Amino acid sequence: MPIAVPTSPQAFARSDDPKGTKFDKISDAVDDINVAKLLASNPDNAYDESAFDAEKDKAGFRQFVDENESSRRFYIEQHTKQTVEFNIEARRKVFENARATMGVWEAMELLNTLVDASDPDTSATQIQHLLQTAEAMRKDGKPEWMQVTGLVHDLGKLLYFFGSDGQWDVVGDTFVVGCEIPKEKIVYSDTFGENPDLNHPVYSTKYGMYKPGCGLDNVMISWGHDEYLYLICKEQSSLPKAALHMIRYHSFYPWHRERAYTYLENEDDKQALKDVLAFNPYDLYSKSDSLPDPVALRPYYEGLIAKFFPEKINW
């Protein structure tokens, strides 16, 4: 049975990162890279172009620096440890242990308490980032289900405080495990050298343990906050399929931006791609928007949350 949230959220704090600042720094560094790449790519394939950012000075975002040492160290660890074996085990273990039963807004507040914005002058807190994403969608007149998706999309980061091994199994771009790594399409792709799956007789082949055209529903994407929240929302919310695509694939840049793994796609994935591309700018560009006030916005979003989620969720 799930447990109730302890009276002190600090019961979830990690001893190796008591204020969550290391986590915040890596999380921001990962996003910075993707913002810079989005600016560079100037995508024209989003089926429903975002309007809220049209006037924004996109060049104002920090530029992606390829020699960023902390990002590099982070990706070395992620690319080494995300194996098929690890991924099977992570999925087996995730709902095995009791963690917490709480509503969406409580979860947002808990995440906010546990992660101190490492750069308080420029970066939004976790709750502000979620609200910025949702508010940008609201400004553009996006449907309620999409606004709620923006609101919750990073709540899977609670995984960091629910027994993850480190940051490498929570944040960062994701990729498919169990088949060849499409190296030219993955960030820091030279850092897979120590991953044992690269020497596996099946996992190292193009299709690996999959069949061509099997569909992304049937592949194992590297474990992290996307997949964790996707599993929760699939079981415990009434969010539509498009929302689940946005949640599950939002860090899957090798696929949705670089167009790797097209040989694993099926017909449904064409729509999934449109969904995640429609979501992506709201996640990345809304970071420079003015900081929203959680107290003022809470009543509106509590109303939306109630339409798609039960009062309490098992985390």
Ligand SMILES: [Fe+2]
């Ligand atoms: Fe995310």
Ligand SMILES: [Fe+2]
């Ligand atoms: Fe995000």
